[in-house]
Amino acid sequence: xxxxxxxxxxxxxxxxxxxxxxxxxxxxxxxxxxxxxxxxxxxxxxxxxxxxxxxxxxxxxxxxxxxxxxxxxxxxxxxxxxxxxxxxxxxxxxxxxxxxxxxxxxxxxxxxxxxxxxxxxxxxxxxxxxxxxxxxxxxxxxxxxxxxxxxxxxxxxxxxxxxxxxxxxxxxxxxxxxxxxxxxxxxxxxxxxxxxxxxxxxxxxxxxxxxxxxxxxxxxxxxxxxxxxxxxxxxxxxxxxxxxxxxxxxx
Numbered sequence: 001x002x003x004x005x006x007x008x009x010x011x012x013x014x015x016x017x018x019x020x021x022x023x024x025x026x027x028x029x030x031x032x033x034x035x036x037x038x039x040x041x042x043x044x045x046x047x048x049x050x051x052x053x054x055x056x057x058x059x060x061x062x063x064x065x066x067x068x069x070x071x072x073x074x075x076x077x078x079x080x081x082x083x084x085x086x087x088x089x090x091x092x093x094x095x096x097x098x099x100x101x102x103x104x105x106x107x108x109x110x111x112x113x114x115x116x117x118x119x120x121x122x123x124x125x126x127x128x129x130x131x132x133x134x135x136x137x138x139x140x141x142x143x144x145x146x147x148x149x150x151x152x153x154x155x156x157x158x159x160x161x162x163x164x165x166x167x168x169x170x171x172x173x174x175x176x177x178x179x180x181x182x183x184x185x186x187x188x189x190x191x192x193x194x195x196x197x198x199x200x201x202x203x204x205x206x207x208x209x210x211x212x213x214x215x216x217x218x219x220x221x222x223x224x225x226x227x228x229x230x231x232x233x234x235x236x237x238x239x240x241x242x243x244x245x246x247x248x249x250x251x
Contacts, residue, residue: 122138
């Protein structure tokens with residue numbers, strides 16, 4: 001860590017590009033690095049995870065360096081801050097609070113945050129999170145104060161209810177209502193998946209990856225036949241798609 005900080009100090013002094021950066025120019029790159037880490041995690045690419053963690057760590061050091069130049073805070077302040085937060089929010093480890101399971105830990109965490117001055121249990125959900133991830137975080141946080149269905153069957157009933165409401169909206173021809181009901185259905189499906197202890201974002205990422213793989217193989221198969229997808233009927237493409245599915249190659 002000392003070596004990384006020393007390198008950052010030197011780059012900030014001697015490299016024209018590093019010297020020019022500020023918190024705003026780094027922001028988009030940090031977002032990209034986070035998504036690259038997410039991709040590596042989805043692929044269970046441990047070498048990739050290690051590399052992307054290093055890239056993110058560099059950004060943390062970079063922001064801290066800029067902050068120290070502005071007399072705002074230092075890298076030491078960042079580390080001390082998270083240490084203090086972890087100790088304060090784990091009273092079952094560093095205090096006399098008793099917990100029975102992980103749900104008790106999460107509830108305590110949210111109660112401590114409210115005691116620290118948060119006005120809502122949802123106030124900590126970033127506004128710019130992707131919609132699906134944001135929905136999961138909202139649902140999880142609401143759960144910590146007891147706003148939660150009792151069983152997964154109840155959640156599925158809600159999915160069925162929202163599905164019917166979407167179909168009614170489609171039949172009404174009201175596009176704004178269709179959009180609203182589609183959002184409600186998405187939210188309910190995400191909630192159901194959460195009840196199954198499945199990461200909805202990762203599940204969809206895996207499906208996207210699977211679709212891309214199968215579609216690419218379908219394109220290849222069509223080219224090998226000397227044809228073009230644009231010239232084929234849907235039934236012809238579907239037949240090739242089903243053959244590829246039968247190969248059952250996991251991606």
